Amino acid sequence: MPQKELAGKTIDLDDKGYMTDFSQWTKEVAIELAKGEEIDELTDKHWEVIEYLQKCKQENVTLSIRKVGKSGVTTIKELYALFPGGPLKKSTMIAGIPKPASCI
């Protein structure tokens, strides 16, 4: 299993770069992961989305763009602006949760 040094910690990743052990996740790690996805700064809105995604994961809710858009946390348009070039795949990566196996 690949590992990477992020924010001074050794982080376990899968072959697509997603964290495999959520207990290793910290905000500092998230900031480093975001930089790897060319997101230089995580704003309050980014954190809000990240927390929402983590909550969904905890509650075993299947994630889709549609669901996030309807969450009241953000809109689909804003989600694309926050995480350009693959909003759901990037936001879940930064949130330290698995990439959603969703086609919608």
Added chain:
Amino acid sequence: MEKKEKIKKVSIICAKGSLEDVYASLVMTNGALMEGIEANIFFTFFGLDAIRKNKMDKLHTGTVGNPAMEMPGGLPFPTILGSLPGVEAGVSAMMRKEMDKLDMPPVSEFLEIITASGGKVYACLLAIEMFKLKKEDLYDDLDGILTIGDFYQEAAGGQIIFT
């Protein structure tokens, strides 16, 4: 983690108006956008039903001449049954309900999602003239009504997929 070559842009042509054909095009377009791929969707001929306001959320699936059709529970679906009045509408409504359970949005909402995601939605000029449609009959956020020449220009630098 070796980086594979990435598809950068797709233009998807939806030329058929049955439920499954339209959803195939919509899912492919939205799926591309979700992966960070630039995407256009171009509706032509019967595919225009997907952007006609009065038809988009009532699309049907064919119950005649569809050998893949089966009864709930997996029994064969006799073609003669599919030809009875109301059967196609019933089967289609059932299909839409199943899709809703999978969190698949109705066509109108799916188009809105694609627009909000930065995808471009186009309609074919020739087909619109043929079906005598007006702009107000169509999806409000249409990005344009194009000739085939315009379409090729919009599709430049990407791949074209005909569904």
